[in-house]
Amino acid sequence: MTTTQQIADLVGKISNRPAPVAEDESLFEAGYLDSFTLTDFVGQLERVFSIKVPDADLTPRRFDTLARISAYVEKTPRVNRAGQS
Amino acid sequence: MPSILAFGSYVPPRIVGNDELAARLGCDAAWILQVSGIEERRVADGESVVTLGVQAARACLGQSSVPVGLVMVSSGTGERRFPGPAAAIAMQLGLGGIPAIDIPIASAGSLFALALASSLTSTYGNILVVATEKMSGAASIERNTAILFGDGAGACLVSPGPGPLQILASVLHSDGEGTEALHLPLDGPLQMNGFAVIRHASGKLPAVITEALLKAGIPVSTVRVFLMHQANQNLIDRVARAIDVPAAAFYSNIRRYGNTSSASMLIAAAEWFPEASLRPGEIVCFAAFGAGFHWGALVARAQ
Numbered sequence: 001m002t003t004t005q006q007i008a009d010l011v012g013k014i015s016n017r018p019a020p021v022a023e024d025e026s027l028f029e030a031g032y033l034d035s036f037t038l039t040d041f042v043g044q045l046e047r048v049f050s051i052k053v054p055d056a057d058l059t060p061r062r063f064d065t066l067a068r069i070s071a072y073v074e075k076t077p078r079v080n081r082a083g084q085s
Numbered sequence: 086m087p088s089i090l091a092f093g094s095y096v097p098p099r100i101v102g103n104d105e106l107a108a109r110l111g112c113d114a115a116w117i118l119q120v121s122g123i124e125e126r127r128v129a130d131g132e133s134v135v136t137l138g139v140q141a142a143r144a145c146l147g148q149s150s151v152p153v154g155l156v157m158v159s160s161g162t163g164e165r166r167f168p169g170p171a172a173a174i175a176m177q178l179g180l181g182g183i184p185a186i187d188i189p190i191a192s193a194g195s196l197f198a199l200a201l202a203s204s205l206t207s208t209y210g211n212i213l214v215v216a217t218e219k220m221s222g223a224a225s226i227e228r229n230t231a232i233l234f235g236d237g238a239g240a241c242l243v244s245p246g247p248g249p250l251q252i253l254a255s256v257l258h259s260d261g262e263g264t265e266a267l268h269l270p271l272d273g274p275l276q277m278n279g280f281a282v283i284r285h286a287s288g289k290l291p292a293v294i295t296e297a298l299l300k301a302g303i304p305v306s307t308v309r310v311f312l313m314h315q316a317n318q319n320l321i322d323r324v325a326r327a328i329d330v331p332a333a334a335f336y337s338n339i340r341r342y343g344n345t346s347s348a349s350m351l352i353a354a355a356e357w358f359p360e361a362s363l364r365p366g367e368i369v370c371f372a373a374f375g376a377g378f379h380w381g382a383l384v385a386r387a388q
Contacts, residue, residue: 035120036319039284055266055281 004070006048011066014041023067028060038063045069051076087203088248089241089385090211093145094355095137096127096237096342101221103232110228117232122318126235126343128221134160134238138174138217141238141348144355146178146213149242154210156185157202159194159347161269161376162219163187174215184209191218191269192314192375194347195239199371200255200383202243212243218346224275233317234275235343239351247388249358250369254301255383256293263378286320286374290382291327294372297382303368305330309387312357314373315339315349324372346375363387 001009004023012019015032027033033041042053042063051073063069102125103114118124129137138158146153156178158171169187188198195216202212220234243252266281290313298305305328313321318339325332336357345352350373363369367387374380 035279035283036287036323038280039287042284055263055278055284058278058280058284060280 003073004066007045007069007073008066010041010044010048014044020066023070024065026064027066028064033063045073049073049076050078050080052079087206087252088244088246088388089250089252090151090244090248091145091148091242092351092355092358093141093143093148093240094238094352095140095144096235096352097129097132097137099128099130100125101128106232110231112228112232120319121233121343122337122339123232123343124340126221127237129219129236133170134163134217134219135170135173135177137219137236137238138170138215138240139177141217141240141351141355142174142178142213142215145240145242151211151242151244153180153213153242154183155202155205155212156180156183157188157198157212157214158185159188159190159198159214159216160218161189161191161194161346162223163189166271170217174217180213190375190377190379191346192316193373193377193379193381194375195350196314196371196373196381196383197257197379199241199243200257200381203252203255203383206243206245210245213240214243214351215240216347216351218348220344220346223269223273226274229279230275230277233344235345237342237345237348237352239348239355241351241354249363249388250385251388253303253384253386254297255381256297256300257379257381258289258293259377259379261377263376266378267376269376283320285378286316286380287323287327289378289380290324290372290374293380293382294324294328294370297372297384298370301384303384307368308334308370309363309367310357310361311335311370311372312350312354313371314375315342315353316344316374
């Protein structure tokens with residue numbers, strides 16, 4: 001399963017909807033994510049991909065589409081259980 | 086044990102509904118309600134944080150005739166860098182000469198003042214706590230923040246002796262990691278990373294409520310009412326779910342006033358308390374989270 005597919009599945013679970021397919025669709029405009037579900041979603045991203053998303057990175061633009069989220073996850077260093085990269 | 090003798094509140098008379106705000110900001114009134122749970126808010130015209138605070142304090146002091154030994158005022162929106170509004174509020178109340186302390190903490194300031202007053206009351210006697218905010222001016226431009234805030238003031242009186250609400254325990258926390266996520270620069274307007282604020286508030290509020298109740302030896306299921314900082318209805322509902330209590334256990338007036346920052350918790354208390362018909366032994370839990378980050382909770386029992 002690709003990173004994008006994993007992310008799409010997480011979005012589907014958080015939003016209680018079928019996973020989104022279009023990689024460039026706005027997840028906020030399409031109703032998959034909002035201010036509150038984004039925080040849950042980011043928590044899931046951190047757990048599944050072993051990454052740490054700092055507050056400064058919590059912007060809608062960064063998490064607006066599957067493509068942007070996938071790019072963010074790919075470039076973010078993995079952390080170990082102690083929280084170190 | 087210290088107790089709370091009385092509450093008071095004041096909101097300015099001018100009501101700004103979502104239609105008026107949506108027209109000014111170029112957005113949809115229904116969207117404002119959907120994302121915030123807010124239908125209208127009060128906006129101060131020609132009033133200052135001092136005059137708002139004085140009105141709330143008078144409403145509170147009018148219910149009790151005890152002498153006041155200390156005034157504590159929380160506000161994140163004072164008109165001057167210094168002095169803060171505490172001394173002026175005390176003077177206008179006829180309390181000039183007694184110490185008056187400013188607590189410049191937005192949102193959680195009233196919770197911090199109340200908790201600190203419960204510790205200081207053994208030294209200073211009865212303590213008047215005031216929280217007064219003019220948030221409409223601080224957040225009037227950017228759509229995502231302008232829709233949230235309103236103006237108002239709340240107050241309470243803390244006594245070293247017995248009273249209607251005996252304070253059992255309080256817990257306070259601060260973490261400067263949140264400084265940039267929510268702040269009001271000297272030249273304004275308010276800056277907020279709403280996603281970061283929600284992320285931290287959603288975790289820290291349930292945790293601190295649980296911590297304070299544990300400290301007081303009170304099971305969460307036995308709390309009569311939670312009086313929380315009125316930040317956002319969605320956040321209030323989320324905290325209720327996190328601690329596994331019905332949303333109805335959280336008093337909410339955010340629909341009518343929006344987020345009045347540190348004033349909101351005491352405005353909520355002042356509105357709820359006279360109608361509550363509290364029975365002896367019933368538990369009230371206060372909680373707040375806000376800029377700083379600062380957050381905390383306080384547990385009280387009806388006498």
